[in-house]
Amino acid sequence: xxxxxxxxxxxxxxxxxxxxxxxxxxxxxxxxxxxxxxxxxxxxxxxxxxxxxxxxxxxxxxxxxxxxxxxxxxxxxxxxxxxxxxxxxxxxxxxxxxxxxxxxxxxxxxxxxxxxxxxxxxxxxxxxxxxxxxxxxxxxxxxxxxxxxxxxxxxxxxxxxxxxxxxxxxxxxxxxxxxxxxxxxxxxxxxxxxxxxxxxxxxxxxxxxxxxxxxxxxxxxxxxxxxxxxxxxxxxxxxxxxxxxxxxxxxxxxxxxxxxxxxxxxxxxxxxxxxxxxxxxxxxxxxxxxxxxxxxxxxxxxxxxxxxxxxxxxxxxxxxxxxxxxxxxxxxxxxxxxxxxxxxxxxxxxxxxxxxxxxxxxxxxxxxxxxxxxxxxxxxxxxxxxxxxxxxxxxxxxxxxxxxxxxx
Amino acid sequence: xxxxxxxxxxxxxxxxxxxxxxxxxxxxxxxxxxxxxxxxxxxxxxxxxxxxxxxxxxxxxxxxxxxxxxxxxxxxxxxxxxxxxxxxxxxxxxxxxxxxxxxxxxxxxxxxxxxxxxxxxxxxxxxxxxxxxxxxxxxxxxxxxxxxxxxxxxxxxxxxxxxxxxxxxxxxxxxxxxxxxxxxxxxxxxxxxxxxxxxxxxxxxxxxxxxxxxxxxxxxxxxxxxxxxxxxxxxxxxxxxxx
Numbered sequence: 003x004x005x006x007x008x009x010x011x012x013x014x015x016x017x018x019x020x021x022x023x024x025x026x027x028x029x030x031x032x033x034x035x036x037x038x039x040x041x042x043x044x045x046x047x048x049x050x051x052x053x054x055x056x057x058x059x060x061x062x063x064x065x066x067x068x069x070x071x072x073x074x075x076x077x078x079x080x081x082x083x084x085x086x087x088x089x090x091x092x093x094x095x096x097x098x099x100x101x102x103x104x105x106x107x108x109x110x111x112x113x114x115x116x117x118x119x120x121x122x123x124x125x126x127x128x129x130x131x132x133x134x135x136x137x138x139x140x141x142x143x144x145x146x147x148x149x150x151x152x153x154x155x156x157x158x159x160x161x162x163x164x165x166x167x168x169x170x171x172x173x174x175x176x177x178x179x180x181x182x183x184x185x186x187x188x189x190x191x192x193x194x195x196x197x198x199x200x201x202x203x204x205x206x207x208x209x210x211x212x213x214x215x216x217x218x219x220x221x222x223x224x225x226x227x228x229x230x231x232x233x234x235x236x237x238x239x240x241x242x243x244x245x246x247x248x249x250x251x252x253x254x255x256x257x258x259x260x261x262x263x264x265x266x267x268x269x270x271x272x273x274x275x276x277x278x279x280x281x282x283x284x285x286x287x288x289x290x291x292x293x294x295x296x297x298x299x300x301x302x303x304x305x306x307x308x309x310x311x312x313x314x315x316x317x318x319x320x321x322x323x324x325x326x327x328x329x330x331x332x333x334x335x336x337x338x339x340x341x342x343x344x345x346x347x348x349x350x351x352x353x354x355x356x357x358x359x360x361x362x363x364x365x366x367x368x369x370x371x372x373x374x375x376x377x378x379x380x381x382x383x384x385x386x387x388x389x390x391x392x393x394x395x396x397x398x399x400x401x402x403x404x405x406x407x408x409x410x
Numbered sequence: 411x412x413x414x415x416x417x418x419x420x421x422x423x424x425x426x427x428x429x430x431x432x433x434x435x436x437x438x439x440x441x442x443x444x445x446x447x448x449x450x451x452x453x454x455x456x457x458x459x460x461x462x463x464x465x466x467x468x469x470x471x472x473x474x475x476x477x478x479x480x481x482x483x484x485x486x487x488x489x490x491x492x493x494x495x496x497x498x499x500x501x502x503x504x505x506x507x508x509x510x511x512x513x514x515x516x517x518x519x520x521x522x523x524x525x526x527x528x529x530x531x532x533x534x535x536x537x538x539x540x541x542x543x544x545x546x547x548x549x550x551x552x553x554x555x556x557x558x559x560x561x562x563x564x565x566x567x568x569x570x571x572x573x574x575x576x577x578x579x580x581x582x583x584x585x586x587x588x589x590x591x592x593x594x595x596x597x598x599x600x601x602x603x604x605x606x607x608x609x610x611x612x613x614x615x616x617x618x619x620x621x622x623x624x625x626x627x628x629x630x631x632x633x634x635x636x637x638x639x640x641x642x643x644x645x646x647x648x649x650x651x652x653x
Contacts, residue, residue, distance in 0.1 A: 024489035063489050063505070070649045072505070097650040104639075104648065112647075113509035129507075138506045148648070155644035182644045187499065189512055189643065211499070214562065214588060215516035267516040269589060344619055346464060374465045375487050409487035 022065035026409045030135055031056040035400035037385075041297040043397040044304075045318035051397040055080040061092075061138060069096050069108075072138060093141045106146040111139045112159065114180060114193060115221050115261075116209040119336045119355070120279040120329065122223035122259035123205050125195040126161050128172045128328075134366075135379060135405045142172065155182040167198040171229075174199050187211045193223070201226035205259075215267040221260070228257030228283045231323050236292040242299050243313055247320045257282035275338040275353075284329035287360045290392045293321055322397070330392040331357040346373055351381075362391030379405040432541065432555060436534035438578035439571070442600060443531045443609045443628070448635035449473045451628060453528060458623040469528055472634070477536070478641045479529035482651075492646050493518075495529050498563025503646040510646040515563045526565030527594075527614060527626065533557065533571065536564045544575070547582050551575045566593065580609065592617045603631075 036052025037043060046052050060075045072092040079085045095108025113129075115121030121129075126142055146159045157180040162168075165175045176197035183190045188210040195203045207221030234248045235241060263277035300317050303309045324330075338353035348371050355364040368381030383401045387394040450472055457465040468484040476497070483491040490505025493513075500518045501510045518526055530536070539557035546552065552572040559567045568586035573579065583596040599611040609628065616622035639645050 024486040026486070065649070068650070068652060095649070097648045099650065104650075106648070111508035113507045115509070116511070136506055139508075148644075150639040150642040150645055152638065152642075155642055157644070184499075184643065209512045211512055211514050213514070215514045217512060217514055265514070265517075267514055269516060269587060269591075273517075344616075344622060346459065377487070407487075409485075409489075 024063040024409060026059075026061045026063070026407060028059040028061070028137065028405060028407045029056070030059075030403060030405045032134070033402040034398055035402075037397050037399040040395055040397040041294055041301060042318055042322050042395060044297075044301050045315045045322060046397055048315055048319040049322050049397070050080060050083070051322070053081040053083070059137065068098075069094065070110075074138065090140055092138050095141070095144075104148040104150065106144065106148065109141040109143045110146075111141040112144065112161075113139070114191065116189070116191065116207045116219040117221055117261045117263055117277060117279070118275060118338075119263075119277050120259075120261050120281065120334065122221045122261055122279075122281075123191060123193050123207050125193060125203055125205075125223070126159060126172075126176070126178055134381060134383060134401060134403050153184040156180070157182075171197075171199060191221075200228060215269075217265045219264070220262045223259040225257040225259070225282075226255065228254050230254065230283055230285070231327070232289075233293055233296065233321050233324075235317075236289070236296045236321075239299070242296070242303060243309075243317050244320075248317070249320050249323045254282070259283070271342045273340050273342065275336070275340075277334075277336045279329075279334050281329040281332055281334070284327055284332045285324060285392070286332060287390075287392075290324070290331075290360065290395065291390055293324060294390065294395055297321055324392075325396060331359050331362070333357060333359050346371070357387070357392065360387065360391040362387030362393035364393055375409045377405075377407040379403075379407075432539055432557075433534060435541070435553065435555065435573060435578050436537065436557075439573050439580045440532045440534050442579050442598075442607065444473070445604075445606070445608060445631060446633035447475050448633065450630075450632050450634040450636075451531075452630040454627045454629055455528065456625040456627070458625070460621045461623075471529055472636050472640065473529075473531060474635060474638075474641065477532075480636075480640060481529050493529065494641065494643055494646060495526075496641060496643075498561050500563070501643045501646060508647055510643045512643075515565070518565065527612075527624070530565060533569070536560060537569060539569075545572060547572045550581050552581050553578075562588075577607070579607065585614075 033054050034052050036046060056079050058077045062073050064071045071094050074090040074092055076090060077085055077087050091109060093110055095106060095110040097106045112126045113124055115123035127139060129139055142161050144159050144161045145163055146157060149156045159178045161178065162173055162175045165173055167174055174197045176195050178193065178195040181192045188208055191207040193205050203223060203225045205221060205223030209217060209219040211217050229251050231249050232252045234250060235244060259281050261277060261279035265273060265275050267273045297318055300314050303314055304311060335356045335358065336353060338351065340351035341349050343349055348369050350369045353366050363386050364383060366381055366383040368379060371378045381403055385393040385396050385399055450470065453469045453471060455467040455469065456463060470482040470484055472480040479495045481493040483489065492503045494501045500513045502513050503510045536559055537557035538560055539555055541553050542556045543554040544552065545554050553575055555571040555573065557569040557571055566585040567588045568590065570584040572582040574581055579600050580598040584592055585594045585596060587593045594614045594616055597613045598609050600607050601610040603610060612626045614624040640651060
């Protein structure tokens with residue numbers, strides 16, 4: 003953290019910014035409603051589910067000496083916890099031309115997919131697509147070469163060149179190639195990536211404007227290898243408690259991620275987004291059922307003498323790592339209706355995510371108000387479905403949020 | 411009867427002559443906003459609501475022949491956003507995710523000052539039509555041109571344009587969207603800039619939402635041609651456009 007602070011601090015007083023400096027302040031309080039009948043609620047003291055929290059951010063965007071810099075100072079205060087302060091270096095990169103070749107160097111955001119709720123082709127930049135309020139992503143250290151034709155483009159990227167295979171997939175060293183082609187109203191993308199963790203991945207995507215206000219998009223990614231976090235105690239009844247984290251990373255072969263979607267926009271400013279996607283690296287309904295059964299069996303041990311409550315809570319807390327996946331289930335459907343109006347209008351949005359395999363759903367209603375430099379977002383998200391559904395098992399039933407933003 | 415026939419014939423002849431003049435009239439009118447083929451334009455957009463200033467935005471626009479334009483948002487709340495327009499195809503990039511996404515013609519129209527209003531500065535490349543009459547607009551004798559878009563991706567499918575008879579400077583334009591609804595009315599301020607008369611501001615009055623007005627001020631125009639690469643949608647992720 004101190005190293006990043008020094009880099010940002012050292013750049014700030016330098017001349018050469020011109021008018022290329024923008025600062026955005028954000029305050030995002032969140033109110034989390036706990037679901038007490040979730041089998042995972044017994045570990046709420048350890049996991050933080052159901053706790054209210056507030057995040058404050060100051061984001062600096064500048065371009066000193068043609069170096070692109072985005073950095074965020076973030077403070078998060080959660081109920082019953084100490085404030086967590088961090089300085090995030092979102093981007094610090096330099097793009098230039100050397101001997102006619104377009105070169106990029108530094109930490110940079112690299113989103114490659116055409117989808118909105120899920121992005122299979124984001125093999126370099128991997129992000130949480132279920133965030134309530136989207137703030138600037140954190141880029142990936144990279145060295146890149148690019149070539150641009152009239153209607154096409156090639157890109158070769160060495161991501162995280164100083165790393166090898168790390169704890170988090172987005173920190174892995176990897177080599178990726180991207181090809182883009184524009185064919186009239188259609189954008190075509192092809193991607194290939196090699197990494198130690200997944201071996202090789204390859205995919206393609208398109209986005210096509212089909213009329214004044216309609217657009218279709220789709221993407222598919224094949225992975226030679228993919229991973230899932232699996233609790234080894236789930237699906238058996240001989241051993242109910244573990245002394246160390248029983249959630250391990252298992253490797254599978256031949257995985258697929260695929261997405262199909264559309265957007266429609268009318269003259270009135272209303273828009274509709276629809277997407278359906280499949281993710282092999284997400285859990286099946288059977289895996290959730292096995293985990294829920296294990297958790298209920300672990301909870302039942304609380305009434306037995308001699309079993310430490312801390313051991314039970316710790317085991318349940320380990321299991322909640324299942325909720326960290328970008329997709330909780332393999333099959334997902336999303337529909338989002340939103341409106342964009344003129345200045346100082348209140349723009350509403352309503353979206354619903356459904357997981358057909360178990361009948362679970364996530365519904366979010368939000369509204370946005372924007373004035374000159376000020377923006378206010380507010381929303382309410384609710385999780386539901388049958389009692390066995392993954393989103394119904396979540397130890398939270400709702401989240402309400404407000405996001406205040408001011409730029410200068 | 412013969413008088414009536416000769417009137418019809420003379421009207422037809424006048425109509426065809428006027429139609430033949432339209433491209434050169436539009437080119438002459440364009441020259442008041444586009445003094446060169448390839449340009450860098452600094453713009454200030456002022457949005458008024460009930461006559462009170464509601465919002466100020468700044469943009470840098472790079473224009474190149476072939477209906478190519480690249481818009482860079484410069485205001486603090488929009489910093490890092492870019493819009494690329496290649497004829498009837500449009501892309502947008504947001505700084506939070508840095509991915510160029512295709513947007514439709516109607517998405518391009520959303521918001522306060524639509525990307526089309528900012529980035530489109532030429533009628534001669536987009537419209538065809540005829541001179542349908544003459545009219546005094548605020549004391550200026552004008553030719554009245556009825557124009558229709560040659561392509562679907564143009565923001566306004568129909569334009570009623572009024573050009574000064576004396577020098578073809580734009581005076582007023584009624585802008586109609588695809589449903590033939592009058593969306594905006596534009597008026598033009600022409601001032602002496604760099605030794606020649608140029609449009610210094612365009613005022614757009616919203617005809618759908620009353621009380622809203624947008625003033626686009628052209629702060630600086632310079633002849634500048636950037637490489638074709640910059641108009642490749644994937645180039646939007648790069649940051650090597652030097653001022």
